[in-house]
Amino acid sequence: MKYIDEYRDTELGKNLIKRIAEISKRPVKLMEFCGGHTVSILKHGIRQLLPSSIEMLSGPGCPVCVTPVADIDKAIALARRPETIITTFGDMIRVPGSKSALQKEKADGADVRIVYSTRDAIEIARQNPLKSVVFIGVGFETTAPTVAASVMQAMNEGLTNYHILSLHKLCPPVMKALLLSHEINLDGIICPGHVCAITGARPFEFIAREHNIAAAISGFEPLDILLAVEMLVNQIESGRHAVENAYPRVVHEDGNRHAIDIMAEVFEPSSSCWRGIGVIPESGLRVKDKYRAFDAEKVFEIEQPVSKENPACICGDILRGVKGPYDCKLFGAACDPGHPVGPCMVSAEGTCSAYYLYGGENE
Amino acid sequence: MCLAIPALVKSIDGAMAQVEVGGVVRSVSILLTPEVKDGDYILLHTGYAISIIDKDEALKTLEMLQELIDLETNQV
Numbered sequence: 001m002k003y004i005d006e007y008r009d010t011e012l013g014k015n016l017i018k019r020i021a022e023i024s025k026r027p028v029k030l031m032e033f034c035g036g037h038t039v040s041i042l043k044h045g046i047r048q049l050l051p052s053s054i055e056m057l058s059g060p061g062c063p064v065c066v067t068p069v070a071d072i073d074k075a076i077a078l079a080r081r082p083e084t085i086i087t088t089f090g091d092m093i094r095v096p097g098s099k100s101a102l103q104k105e106k107a108d109g110a111d112v113r114i115v116y117s118t119r120d121a122i123e124i125a126r127q128n129p130l131k132s133v134v135f136i137g138v139g140f141e142t143t144a145p146t147v148a149a150s151v152m153q154a155m156n157e158g159l160t161n162y163h164i165l166s167l168h169k170l171c172p173p174v175m176k177a178l179l180l181s182h183e184i185n186l187d188g189i190i191c192p193g194h195v196c197a198i199t200g201a202r203p204f205e206f207i208a209r210e211h212n213i214a215a216a217i218s219g220f221e222p223l224d225i226l227l228a229v230e231m232l233v234n235q236i237e238s239g240r241h242a243v244e245n246a247y248p249r250v251v252h253e254d255g256n257r258h259a260i261d262i263m264a265e266v267f268e269p270s271s272s273c274w275r276g277i278g279v280i281p282e283s284g285l286r287v288k289d290k291y292r293a294f295d296a297e298k299v300f301e302i303e304q305p306v307s308k309e310n311p312a313c314i315c316g317d318i319l320r321g322v323k324g325p326y327d328c329k330l331f332g333a334a335c336d337p338g339h340p341v342g343p344c345m346v347s348a349e350g351t352c353s354a355y356y357l358y359g360g361e362n363e
Numbered sequence: 364m365c366l367a368i369p370a371l372v373k374s375i376d377g378a379m380a381q382v383e384v385g386g387v388v389r390s391v392s393i394l395l396t397p398e399v400k401d402g403d404y405i406l407l408h409t410g411y412a413i414s415i416i417d418k419d420e421a422l423k424t425l426e427m428l429q430e431l432i433d434l435e436t437n438q439v
Binding site for chain 1: 365367368396406414416418425429431432434
């Protein structure tokens, strides 16, 4: 397919890796923030092909993985309401809450439906005027505008039975929190290409400006990622720090103005809890008061039991880049994609799932 | 979750467009990219076009990759 195949060229890739090995002099730690990057890096064997001077760490860029158990429990509580249809992207239904999962609720009779788009959820609301349809809004800046668009659509149509549970999260604040924690000393960050398609590069400039860390925005094909790594190594070796764009065909300077405006029309930043990381100010999105009629948290009384996580699961440490999947006792034993214990093994772009499927040998 | 793929715009009708992905034609919302035209490639994410792919930049990146590699080959 156009704009995919060209960026998977093996010969170009081999030569680019040679070039990276040539310019990489000192050991560096790079973090790929985005789970989509983790999958691509492992799937294409990039981790093994890069010179040993380059260590790649996976970051918290998987929206399903960073959703705390308490929020999964909230979605489950909503699924138990009578005359309610839960609509959600696929990964969410398998994530274990404290005692159940949406998948289990569905098996027990709850009406939980996987949708591809918020447009499908809107259609379900149109077809079921006597039921409440709740869309579980999980995602970063890439996805939040599409959820905002659905709320505006519902408003315009007078679709009063459509609601969203906004669990959206924003990427720059969590990056800032990770860097300020000093738990890991990074030399460079691969920034999330499809988040930046919406936001542009500017919200990520603090990485270079305030933290003196190299940054490169990357697409998701192997050559995109190798180009970003080349840019990072180049910056580090020459003592520069900047946010470079290795994905300019998709990430334009100002991002997507329309998407930013629609997101700002419906949502406002709010503090948000990240699994394994904690509460980060201004890192989530709540529904603005103007649209409160579409906010599931305002419309329904959601019973919130005390939530608990499986104490053996180290998803939290993995999301912060402090530990890797191979450090977890459960990995590949009690926890695998068929029977996930934690969200990092559930989501297709979770670090544990990617390592389980494509990780190769534990080095 | 942020998975998005390139798709070719075949026709536009108001806030919707018909796009082709790997031979399959489907209907997507262009609410977030209202300036899109027939023949453009868009980035498709959960039923919405979220970015219009810049053909010139795409070409420039490929040229830049080639230049980096030529640089490497000349050094060796």
